[in-house]
Amino acid sequence: MDGQKHDRRAGPPRRGFTRRAFLKGSGAVAAATALVPGSRAEAQETGPKIYGPGPVPIRLRVNGEDREVKVEPRVTLLDALRNHLNLTGAKKVCDRGTCGACTVLVDGAPTYACSMLAIDAQGREIETVEALGPDHPMVQAFVEHDALQCGFCTPGFVVACTAFALRNPNCTVEDVNRALGGNICRCGTYAGIREAVVEAARKLKGGANA
Amino acid sequence: MLKPRFLSTAWPDRDHRVWIGHEVDRVDGVLKATGLAKYTYDINRPNMAWGKFLICPHAHARVKRIDVSRAEAIPGVRKVEIIQGEGEEILFHGDEIALVVADSEELARDGVRSIRVEYEVLDHLVDERNLDAIPRDRLRPGGRRRRGNVNQAFEAPTTLVVEGEYGIPMITHCCLEAHGVVAEWESEDRLTLWISTQNVSGMSGQVASAVEVPAGNVRTICEFIGGGFGSKFGPDRWGILAARIARELRRPVKIMLDRDHELLTAGTRPSGFARVKVGVDRETGKVLAWQSTLWGTGGPGGNGTSISVTPYIFTGIPNQSREAYNVRANVGPRRAWRAPNHPQGAALTMTALADAAAALGIDELEFFLKNVDLTDRPDVYTQELLVAADLIQWRKHWHPRGEGGRGPIREGLGISMHTWGGRPHNSECHVHIHPDGSVDVQLGSQDLGTGTRTVIAMVVAETLGLRPEQVNVQIGDSRFPPSGASGGSTTVGGVSSSSRRAATDALEQLLEKVAPSIGVRPADLKVSQGFIVDKNDPSRRISWKQACRQIGMNPITGVGRQPDPEDQPLASQGVGGVQMAHVAVDVETGIVRIKRFVAVQDCGLIINPKTARSQVYGGVIMGIAYALYEECIHDPITGRRLNPDMEFYKLPGVGDVGELIAHLMMGKVTVRTPDGREITVDYDEPGVIGLGEPPVISPGAAISNAVANAIGVRVPHLPLTPDRVLAALAQKGGLA
Numbered sequence: 001m002d003g004q005k006h007d008r009r010a011g012p013p014r015r016g017f018t019r020r021a022f023l024k025g026s027g028a029v030a031a032a033t034a035l036v037p038g039s040r041a042e043a044q045e046t047g048p049k050i051y052g053p054g055p056v057p058i059r060l061r062v063n064g065e066d067r068e069v070k071v072e073p074r075v076t077l078l079d080a081l082r083n084h085l086n087l088t089g090a091k092k093v094c095d096r097g098t099c100g101a102c103t104v105l106v107d108g109a110p111t112y113a114c115s116m117l118a119i120d121a122q123g124r125e126i127e128t129v130e131a132l133g134p135d136h137p138m139v140q141a142f143v144e145h146d147a148l149q150c151g152f153c154t155p156g157f158v159v160a161c162t163a164f165a166l167r168n169p170n171c172t173v174e175d176v177n178r179a180l181g182g183n184i185c186r187c188g189t190y191a192g193i194r195e196a197v198v199e200a201a202r203k204l205k206g207g208a209n210a
Numbered sequence: 211m212l213k214p215r216f217l218s219t220a221w222p223d224r225d226h227r228v229w230i231g232h233e234v235d236r237v238d239g240v241l242k243a244t245g246l247a248k249y250t251y252d253i254n255r256p257n258m259a260w261g262k263f264l265i266c267p268h269a270h271a272r273v274k275r276i277d278v279s280r281a282e283a284i285p286g287v288r289k290v291e292i293i294q295g296e297g298e299e300i301l302f303h304g305d306e307i308a309l310v311v312a313d314s315e316e317l318a319r320d321g322v323r324s325i326r327v328e329y330e331v332l333d334h335l336v337d338e339r340n341l342d343a344i345p346r347d348r349l350r351p352g353g354r355r356r357r358g359n360v361n362q363a364f365e366a367p368t369t370l371v372v373e374g375e376y377g378i379p380m381i382t383h384c385c386l387e388a389h390g391v392v393a394e395w396e397s398e399d400r401l402t403l404w405i406s407t408q409n410v411s412g413m414s415g416q417v418a419s420a421v422e423v424p425a426g427n428v429r430t431i432c433e434f435i436g437g438g439f440g441s442k443f444g445p446d447r448w449g450i451l452a453a454r455i456a457r458e459l460r461r462p463v464k465i466m467l468d469r470d471h472e473l474l475t476a477g478t479r480p481s482g483f484a485r486v487k488v489g490v491d492r493e494t495g496k497v498l499a500w501q502s503t504l505w506g507t508g509g510p511g512g513n514g515t516s517i518s519v520t521p522y523i524f525t526g527i528p529n530q531s532r533e534a535y536n537v538r539a540n541v542g543p544r545r546a547w548r549a550p551n552h553p554q555g556a557a558l559t560m561t562a563l564a565d566a567a568a569a570l571g572i573d574e575l576e577f578f579l580k581n582v583d584l585t586d587r588p589d590v591y592t593q594e595l596l597v598a599a600d601l602i603q604w605r606k607h608w609h610p611r612g613e614g615g616r617g618p619i620r621e622g623l624g625i626s627m628h629t630w631g632g633r634p635h636n637s638e639c640h641v642h643i644h645p646d647g648s649v650d651v652q653l654g655s656q657d658l659g660t661g662t663r664t665v666i667a668m669v670v671a672e673t674l675g676l677r678p679e680q681v682n683v684q685i686g687d688s689r690f691p692p693s694g695a696s697g698g699s700t701t702v703g704g705v706s707s708s709s710r711r712a713a714t715d716a717l718e719q720l721l722e723k724v725a726p727s728i729g730v731r732p733a734d735l736k737v738s739q740g741f742i743v744d745k746n747d748p749s750r751r752i753s754w755k756q757a758c759r760q761i762g763m764n765p766i767t768g769v770g771r772q773p774d775p776e777d778q779p780l781a782s783q784g785v786g787g788v789q790m791a792h793v794a795v796d797v798e799t800g801i802v803r804i805k806r807f808v809a810v811q812d813c814g815l816i817i818n819p820k821t822a823r824s825q826v827y828g829g830v831i832m833g834i835a836y837a838l839y840e841e842c843i844h845d846p847i848t849g850r851r852l853n854p855d856m857e858f859y860k861l862p863g864v865g866d867v868g869e870l871i872a873h874l875m876m877g878k879v880t881v882r883t884p885d886g887r888e889i890t891v892d893y894d895e896p897g898v899i900g901l902g903e904p905p906v907i908s909p910g911a912a913i914s915n916a917v918a919n920a921i922g923v924r925v926p927h928l929p930l931t932p933d934r935v936l937a938a939l940a941q942k943g944g945l946a
Contacts (some may be wrong), residue, residue: 030699072314088245089245091387094857096546130245134240142243146821148239148242150434150658152433154242158245177936186384188828189828191872192827
């Protein structure tokens with residue numbers, strides 16, 4: 001499962017669901033956080049910061065852009081994305097970290113956005129399914145293998161599967177079965193998902209997106 | 211169709227199909243996979259308010275006092291509506307007491323938390339598994355049926371009598387998109403309703419009467435729906451309340467159910483339990499007699515599993531005596547759940563018959579083949595049994611019951627069979643061909659994820675000689691011509707018929723316009739790959755674009771309907787299916803794993819095998835879910851549902867479903883039986899038939915039979931959780 005090769009060669013910093021950015025993020029969360037001013041790490045040095053009650057202005061870095069929103073401190077990252085930034089790709093289903101429909105990348109790591117407060121996501125690199133676009137190999141593979149039906153779990157799956165595939169370019173169906181249990185589909189699209197992930201992993205490894 | 215036709219609507223034969231019967235990617239796949247598809251839950255309107263419900267925590271109670279003053283005092287709370295107030299009797303955990311509408315979802319929750327309710331808690335019944343323990347006043351007769359003479363059949367010396375008890379508990383739909391709605395008034399009397407529904411064309415009328423405006427003033431929109439499975443046909447309390455309160459507050463109101471509320475209130479599948487006695491002829495292995503007592507609950511109203519599905523499929527058993535009871539229990543009320551009654555019928559029948567086969571000591575496959583003449587479609591089932599047996603390698607892996615080895619992991623095989631109707635629903639379709647060559651297709655239908663959009667695009671593309679991506683399918687809006695609700699596998703037959711006829715009608719008009727410029731009669735023209743071609747001289751042709759330029763200012767509109775008494779039928783009903791499971795059971799832990807699951811399914815003429823196969827996989831996985839994991843668990847002491855969430859309402863993940871094989875019966879199929887007969891069936895001949903329900907029916911029975919084959923004892927009730935497997939083994943006397 002843990003077959004990633006850390007690519008430490010120098011290169012310009014890249015955003016989005018790229019192999020390099022992903023590995024960099026997931027491999028070195030602390031380093032990534034330290035690069036961003038006003039980050040959580042900085043706040044911790046000066047003692048706990050009090051937010052609220054009532055809406056407070058926060059800045060979220062989403063899909064490479066800084067976005068200002070005013071939310072109550074209790075608002076989750078998922079609700080901030082969906083209700084305040086109108087990024088509705090991540091879905092609200094179980095709302096308590098079980099089904100994976102709200103999966104986004106936070107500093108490169110797949111994260112249940114329903115289980116993180118928006119204020120805690122400040123200073124971190126948030127990537128949502130909207131960053132992928134129609135030509136992304138995982139999106140293409142999901143369509144080609146009909147790995148979706150009603151589509152409500154699909155964005156969460158696409159994000160989680162992309163993160164998994166970037167780490168595991170040579171994954172097998174068995175690997176997919178073991179690794180992707182954190183996302184639930186009710187229509188029953190798992191047969192297509194297995195095929196899609198294995199195929200897209202190979203394309204991501206060799207393709208232009210690497 | 212009043213004018214005479216010169217084009218036939220008949221489906222092209224196998225050699226002349228460009229799209230139909232070929233694998234086509236779903237047309238809305240990219241929108242869904244990139245997160246850009248907008249579901250009801252994703253609709254955010256300017257100045258929108260949020261509604262949240264307070265639900266009853268008791269299974270049975272009376273509201274003594276309710277105080278909403280503290281909720282009303284919260285800044286940002288705009289409306290508190292008492293739904294069931296003082297004196298009202300509440301019949302199940304999760305029923306709505308009050309609704310709070312506020313400026314944000316968080317404030318609405320604050321409001322709900324501030325409401326104080328005092329209940330008088332009343333006696334409840336939430337456990338209906340033991341018929342003898344259910345108070346008589348909770349039972350309602352569900353019918354009696356008799357045929358032949360069961361006693362005589364049971365008493366004959368050549369009859370082997372096998373008795374058992376079987377059960378399948380209440381489950382829920384657990385649509386990933388919760389039920390919900392966004393209501394917005396354009397003016398005093400014009401309402402737009404975004405609602406997660408399987409019934410776009412039928413919704414406006416249901417809401418309009420409640421808010422006292424003409425139905426035509428209510429626009430229903432549902433472009434994408436995150437699961438329905440039979441639970442989303444009506445506006446529900448939330449739909450009506452959102453509309454009313456949006457008008458009162460003069461701002462849009464959004465209400466989406468929280469997950470617990472969704473699982474408690476928004477639909478259940480009735481339970482079914484049965485005591486069954488089966489009589490089989492020891493010599494011939496034929497089933498002679500069936501006796502059953504069936505009971506179950508569909509909530510406070512009763513309405514458990516229907517007596518019509520015991521026995522299931524094997525309705526030709528000559529001697530039958532059966533009775534049924536409905537249990538009025540304090541549990542969430544039933545709604546149609548994918549293939550209503552059939553999964554219960556299979557789980558209560560195919561298990562009892564497999565137990566009879568095991569008692570006879572004969573191969574389960576052989577037993578079902580011997581008895582297919584007791585069903586309505588012996589040829590189809592014989593073919594499907596033999597095809598499925600090959601795919602699961604039945605002859606290699608089957609062993610007599612309980613002889614699955616001595617180690618801790620025991621393997622076994624099991625069979626189930628099913629049927630469904632899938633008749634076409636009513637549908638009207640308009641096909642507009644524009645002067646620029648673009649094509650719009652409009653129907654007030656909906657795509658539940660079954661691939662409806664794609665099927666419509668393929669049918670119209672086939673008819674007009676275009677590619678599916680050149681056809682703009684517009685559905686999900688009540689402003690389009692009405693189509694039936696998507697339930698009971700009725701959609702694909704309905705919309706493929708109406709869109710085939712509408713496209714044919716439009717094409718006739720186009721050919722009439724362009725024929726003079728080619729110098730032939732319209733009937734001498736055909737379409738082929740983006741061209742309109744002279745049948746007699748294929749060198750005489752014009753491109754689709756050139757042809758459409760001759761249309762003039764206004765588009766051509768073709769109209770098609772299902773049914774159409776003037777036209778031949780393009781769709782019908784009645785399918786079969788056979789499923790086989792290969793399982794591995796750990797007799798030390800009780801854990802059941804699916805090694806391989808085979809589903810063989812017919813459904814008439816298949817438009818898109820790619821999405822059809824997905825329907826079969828989906829049905830099978832949903833079936834594996836209720837066979838092994840899913841169940842509404844109630845606390846017998848408090849009557850509360852214990853798992854209205856997704857942590858403990860268990861659904862399988864990608865690693866829990868084993869290897870899946872979906873095999874579609876398509877075209878003319880000939881199968882040779884073990885006794886040397888040749889059976890041929892033309893599966894395309896009946897036309898298009900729906901597919902959503904059938905594949906979900908058999909997994910419970912097939913897996914239960916496979917587990918019995920593996921461990922040598924029947925686990926009587928689904929789901930086959932480790933505790934139930936271990937209990938069955940213990941009853942048998944420990945490890946097999």
